[in-house]
Amino acid sequence: MWTLQQLFLGILVCxxxxxxxxxxxxxxSLPPGPSPLPLIGNLWTLNFCFHPDTLSKLAKHYGNTYTIWLxxxxxxxxxxxxxxxxALVSHSEELSGRPVASFIxxxxxxxGIASSNxxxxxxxxxxxxxxxxxxxxGKRGLESRIQEEAQCLVDSIRATNGKPVDVSYLITHAVANVISAVVFGHRFSFDDISFQKLVAGNNLLTESIGTKWAKLYDAFPWLMQRVPGPHHKSFECKRLLDDFVRNEIRIHQENGTPEEPSDVIDHYLTQIRKASGEPGSTFDEANMIQVVDDLFVAGTETTVTTLQWALLLILGHPGIQRKMQKELDAVLDGQVICYEDRxxxxxxxxxxHEVQRYGSIASVGIPRSSISNVTINGYPLKxxxxxxxxxxxxxxxxxxxxxxxKFNPNHFLDKDGKxxxxxxxxxxxxxxxxxxxxxxARYELLIFLATLVKAFNFQVPEDMTEVKTEHKSRLTSKPHQYKICAVPR
Structure with missing residues (x-):
């Protein structure tokens, strides 16, 4: 006669x-791939994360379209x-969805925009x-804001007096202020405590989305919602970001001029009023908060990371820095750089472009989901x-x-240097x-980097024995922390 425990164990095994x-x-019925293990699928093979090198190695065995299991x-x-x-271009519409059961x-x-359907x-x-x-x-107004923030960044870096310093926070603040002007209508000072918390929370949130805990959440959402772990910190950061946006919305409602919208929040409040009573309208406060979150997170993280890569790679290739400076000096002649100057x-x-290619910031991107049956690279997918x-x-x-x-700008140049x-x-x-x-992002990268390279000679600190260019993969592919000496030219 089986005991209750044995019966329960037997049911679990079955x-x-x-x-x-x-x-x-x-x-x-799916493309080939590594054999999944019971319960965890291929998470062990992937080391519980989507590292692009691991994914590329698997492609050598199973082809360029293959299946893994979460x-x-x-x-x-x-x-x-x-x-x-x-897939993404030829079947753009069919692959326009996002996975429903996921951490994001x-x-x-x-x-919002990034993960809705x-x-x-x-x-x-x-x-x-x-x-x-x-x-x-694409117009002069926003370009001038980027130019102003680039000059503020130059002033902040100049204040370091050429000493070894990690400029990541200075870059983050400058880039975050560009998108802040777009979504909130104003910039923030360096010593604004609430803005510092916002930036820190934003960094932690984007870091957490690419962690092993996040991949476990994608595989077992019901379970991970109920077990303790660092993934719950992400939800705290998200609440912090939402509260900040909610407060900005309240300020706009109290002090804004609806007939003259000047930022994303103004425009969204106007859109809510216009769409009021329309059947099928999705314009409400919950979506407004998430749209602002999406724009702030995406508008900060990728550009900041790209600029961090740019300075690191320039640090490791002084000859490239000199060629850039020679070109910038000849073309700009002291003028403020414009996007058209490219x-x-x-x-x-x-x-x-080569920084973006080599840095591979969004190395695997956010997963898509098919919104209908579709055949991709010869494989019918449901x-x-x-x-x-x-x-x-x-x-x-x-x-x-x-x-x-290898970091090689010649990937984007012909034999005549065009x-x-x-x-x-x-x-x-x-x-x-x-x-x-x-x-x-294209505007920011050109204006920020060209302004910095024209203003400074970036040098390796004396105690730095080598320039490390290995990637740290999270939601975005980041460089390792480093210090830099910015000597005014």
């Missing part, structure tokens, strides 16, 4: 076996330019694109299949890059989910 056999059965959930990985292009979904409650996503993204255009993206700065433009584009493998595809693992774009340059992803702030 359930365990059933789940595993179900996985194996489902795998028959627990009992399959995920199709795309590797290399052709595989990614054939629970943090955002499925609101369907009608909600389309309305919010359309609003975001239209509002950024209305606020001057046409006269082929080498500087090439360096910026609706709601999760897709992971390995963008790092595109930016290092040896078929398109002469020295994929700038040439590359079709495999997809740092902002592609398709319907391409980065909303791509154009803003």
């Amino acid at each position: 359930l365990f076996i059933f789940k595993y056999l179900k996985m194996k059965w489902e795998a028959r 627990g009992h959930t399959p995920m199709v990985v795309l590797n290399g330019y052709q595989a990614v292009k054939n 979904q629970d943090i955002t409650n499925g609101k 369907g009608h909600n996503w389309k309305q919010q993204r359309r609003f975001g694109l239209m509002t950024l255009r209305n606020l001057g993206l 046409k006269k700065l082929p080498y500087t433009n090439a360096v910026i 609706k709601d299949t999760i897709i992971l584009p390995n963008l790092d493998s595109v930016l290092r595809d040896p078929q398109y890059w002469e020295t994929p693992y 700038f040439v774009p590359s079709e495999a340059f997809l740092p902002f992803s592609a398709g319907h989910r391409v980065c909303l702030g791509e154009q803003l």
Whole structure:
């Protein structure tokens, strides 16, 4: 006669076996991939994170379209330019969804732009694109704000008097102030405590999304919601960010001029009033808060990380720094740099593009989800299949890059020294989910980096024995912490 404990154990074992056999059965209709382990799938093989190098190694065994398992959930990985292009560009609409059961979904409650789906996503993204255009993206107004922040950054770095210093916080503050002007309508001072907390919370939030705890959450959302761990800190940071935005909204409601919207919050409040009573409208406070969060997080993290990579790589390649300075001195002649100047700065433009390629900031991006049945690279996939584009493998595809693992601005220059774009340059992803702030980031990277390189000679501190350019993979691919000596020219 079985005891109650034995019966319970027997049921668990049977359930365990059933789940595993179900996985194996489902795998028959999916692209090939490593055999999943019971319960955890391929998380052990992946070391519980999506490191691009691991994903590329798996592609050598299973092809450029293959399947990995997060627990009992399959995920199709795309590797290399052709595989990614054939999916994200050729099937842009079909792959415009986001996975519903995921860490990011629970943090955002499925609101806003970055992780929402369907009608909600389309309305919010359309609003975001239209509002950024209305606020001057691509026009002189926003460009002058970037120029002002770049000059403030130069002044802050000059105050270090050429001593070894980690300039990450100074860069973060400058870039965050650009997007703050867009979403909040004003900048913040260095000593603003609430803004410092906001930036710190933003950093922690973006760091946590790429951790092993986050991947465990993606695989076992029901369980991870109920067990303690550092992943819960992410929700605290999100509440901090929401409270900050909520307070800014209140200030706008009390002091704003609805007939003259000057930032994202003003425009959204106007949109809520216009859409009031419209059937199917998704414009409400919850979406407004998340749209502002999305723009602030994305508008800070990727540009800051790219500039950190840029200074580190310039530090390790003094010859490249000198060539940039020679070009900048000849073209600008003391003038403030404008985005339009990139046409006269082929080498500087090439360096910026190569920083984005080599740094591979959004190395694997945020997973997509198929909103209908679709055939990708010859494999029929069902609706709601999760897709992971390995963008790092595109930016290092040896078929398109002469020295994929070396920092080489010549990737974007022809034999006459003229700038040439590359079709495999997809740092902002592609398709319907391409980065909303791509154009803003392009403006910032050129103006910030050119202004800094023109103002300073960046040198290696005496106690730095080598310049480390290894990647730290989280949500974005970051360089290791470093110090730099900025000597005024």
